[in-house]
Amino acid sequence: MNDVILHTSNLTIGYKRSRRATRIVASDISASLNTGELVCLLGANGVGKSTLLRTLAGIQPPIKGKVQLQGKDIYKLAPQELAKRLSLILTEKVEVGILSAYALVAMGRYPYTDWWGKLTSKDEKIVKWAIESVGATDLAKRNVSELSDGERQKIMIARALAQEPVLMLLDEPTAFLDLPRRVEIMQLLRCLVRETNQAILLSTHDLDLALRLADKVWLLTEGGFLHIGAPEDLVLTGVFTEAFQSEGVEFDVYTGEFHLHTPIRGKVSLLGEGMKVMWTKRGLQRAGFVVVSDSNSQLCIEVISTSEKVFWQVRYNGAVSEQNSMYELIRFLNKVAPLVR
Numbered sequence: 001m002n003d004v005i006l007h008t009s010n011l012t013i014g015y016k017r018s019r020r021a022t023r024i025v026a027s028d029i030s031a032s033l034n035t036g037e038l039v040c041l042l043g044a045n046g047v048g049k050s051t052l053l054r055t056l057a058g059i060q061p062p063i064k065g066k067v068q069l070q071g072k073d074i075y076k077l078a079p080q081e082l083a084k085r086l087s088l089i090l091t092e093k094v095e096v097g098i099l100s101a102y103a104l105v106a107m108g109r110y111p112y113t114d115w116w117g118k119l120t121s122k123d124e125k126i127v128k129w130a131i132e133s134v135g136a137t138d139l140a141k142r143n144v145s146e147l148s149d150g151e152r153q154k155i156m157i158a159r160a161l162a163q164e165p166v167l168m169l170l171d172e173p174t175a176f177l178d179l180p181r182r183v184e185i186m187q188l189l190r191c192l193v194r195e196t197n198q199a200i201l202l203s204t205h206d207l208d209l210a211l212r213l214a215d216k217v218w219l220l221t222e223g224g225f226l227h228i229g230a231p232e233d234l235v236l237t238g239v240f241t242e243a244f245q246s247e248g249v250e251f252d253v254y255t256g257e258f259h260l261h262t263p264i265r266g267k268v269s270l271l272g273e274g275m276k277v278m279w280t281k282r283g284l285q286r287a288g289f290v291v292v293s294d295s296n297s298q299l300c301i302e303v304i305s306t307s308e309k310v311f312w313q314v315r316y317n318g319a320v321s322e323q324n325s326m327y328e329l330i331r332f333l334n335k336v337a338p339l340v341r
């Protein structure tokens, strides 16, 4: 069985300003999206994620190359045929006036309805299924303009689902959402892609979630180069580290976390193990200290837990002091930092 839903060959994307002037955003993109896969499109601001999504959605012509959806040139598909196969959700909030969430989701059926937009009982069943699939049954009667960002995003996804596409493209679906809602939407998309056997490509700045949830990552880097692989492949080949180094953050290949470039202010030994020591280490690194386990350093910290409290015993140049919180500890270290070697 051929499980390729979308395929691009030697695609160059960008903007034609005039007959002579062309702004190339990325070139030579040969990539595929397969059934049942959630793919995250990552890259710095302005690198070309939205341009790529619009080109794949058939609303911005490529400069060069081809986009094929189920083997057909996307630019030759009639709009209604395209809408039956592909749905696109953009970041911008749509102003829909006074419209219920149900009515908005029902608009997803437009490629299938007659000229008057009349829903058949099959259409109604699909709209109901789409709303249930995103867990938004209790929102159906609400006015869209009264929904929160997260609730509206679910309704937009339900609308796209009601289109019964084989491919969903989403431009930053988690923008404007708080962390629990971002996790919820990403997990929802991951479940949907498995259940429906569609393909989903979404752009995001949520690097951590993408690393945890994507089946594949498309990482667009400066100069318009697209790196493709399982998240772990891009980590192991060093592509991830390299791509984010220039962005002022450092990717730690051992923990999978991103760290800010912090100027190094000194060396600290940290004694002990366990969760409290782990958080102490994070605090010290955030404050710019390199943590070592050598107990002979000029500055040595021990995390001590008693039944009543946790405190930090600090030995510095022979003197011993006690700090009662991480905040106090870091303030103390900031004072002695210029003197620590």
Ligand SMILES: Nc1ncnc2c1ncn2[C@@H]1O[C@H](COP(=O)(O)OP(=O)(O)OP(=O)(O)O)[C@@H](O)[C@H]1O
Pocket: 015, 023, 025, 043, 044, 045, 046, 047, 048, 049, 050, 051, 052
């Ligand atoms: N209509 C346009 N005409 C010419 N250049 C454009 C146009 N729209 C965007 N660009 C440029 O194309 C490049 C890619 O923009 P795009 O919006 O695709 O980036 P992005 O990766 O989606 O960014 P962000 O993460 O900030 O949303 C940018 O340099 C942008 O300035």
